[in-house]
Amino acid sequence: MPAPHETRFIMISMAAQAVKYAQRAGADEAEAYCITDRSVSINTKIDHIEYARESFASGIGIRAIVSGAVGFSSVNHEDDVKRASRLAVTSARASQPDPDWRALPTPGSYQPVQGVFDRALAEIELSECVELAVDMIRGVRSMGAIPTSGGLAISTSTCHILNTNGIEHTEQGTMMHLFIECTMKDGAAISTAHEFGISRRFDIDASEIGREAARLARESLHGTDMETTRIPVLLGPLAIADILEYAFIPSLNADNVQKGRSMLSEIGAQVASDELTIFDDGLRTAGIGTAESDDEGTPSQKTVVIEDGVLKR
Structure with a gap:
């Protein structure tokens, strides 16, 4: 893989x-989005490593607009850029114009973000990643549980965005994701649980991930049935996150609103409990989705979406 400065030069040239x-x-x-990525992935099965691999990937996506119609093409090799650009234009000409199309983004002021790149993650060796996976398994075993499956993924990516309206921006980031599933038995009782950790930095305790999965499995033993009834339910953070992500957040998607697929289209309406506030903070320190810009080059910002249950935007 080329050195970082060489990679950036190649991406700028391709774009x-x-x-x-x-x-x-x-x-x-026209717009070009280039990305290079180095990733390490490991899968575990029961208490052994199923596979461990390191891979490198790069590519460029090209978006072309002709009379309000959008076309797209992508390739993985520099020699194919010219052909891909022409294909994007051909695709646009064959597409229906988007009546809501305005223009590609224009340059803005990028605020620096913190905690999204960790050199220790960028330079981690495959052997170190294997040891992290083994540590998770040991963590599960130390609590008397049985690991069933797990793994980790670590990536380092660099992206470069360029468009005809003057945007030209490069970013670099790292990410690590560890997860493990386990079972625990007590006589005839058996339970399952999982735990995971995601970070932009090399700061996750792999052994603790395993121990926490085992603790959850132990706490889930000897569950009992109950009759159908209406009672208050206390949900943990992960359960709440799933409900919001799959049943609520899609209704806030602009495309869903514009196409009439959302029930949350009236700004200023009370759409949730007055105890609920949701904000989209693309500048959050070490945030999983934090970046100086979105994938089109528009500067990130903190946006209040729902405040005290009221839809703001």
Whole structure:
């Protein structure tokens, strides 16, 4: 894999070529999104390593706009950029114009973000990752539980965005994700549980992930049935997160609102309990989705979506 400065130079060059070729092919606007990624992935089964691999990937996505219609193409090799740019324009010409299309984003002011890149993660060796996976298994075993499956994924990525409206921005980030599932038995009783950790930095205790999974399994033993009834239910953070992510957040998606697929389209309406406030903070220190910009190059910001149950935007 090329050195970081070489990678950045290659990406900048590819993006510039892609946009130039798209314009020559007839695009009114064009955008190039380049990415390189180094990833390490490990899967465990019971108490052994099922596989461990390291991989490198790179590619470029090209978006072309012709008379309000959008076309897209992507390739993984620099030699194919010209062909891909032309394909994006051809795709746009074959597509119906988007009546809501305005323009690609224009440059803005990027605020620096903290805690999204950790050199220790970027330089981690495959052997170190194997040891992390083994530590999770040991953590489960130390609590008397039986590991069933698990793994980890660590990635380092660099992306570069360029468009015909003047946006040109490069970012780099790291991510680690560890997870493990286990079972615990007590006589005829058996329970299962899982635990995980996600971070932009090398700061997760793999052994503790295993121990916590085992603790959850132990606390779930000897569950009992109950009759159907209406009672208050206390939900943990993960349960609440799942409800919000799959049953609520999609209704806040702008595309769903514009296409009439959302019930949450009236700004200023009371849509939830007055104890609920949701904000989208793309600048949060070490946030999982934190970045200086979104994937189109628009600067990130903190946006209040729901405040005291009222839909703000």
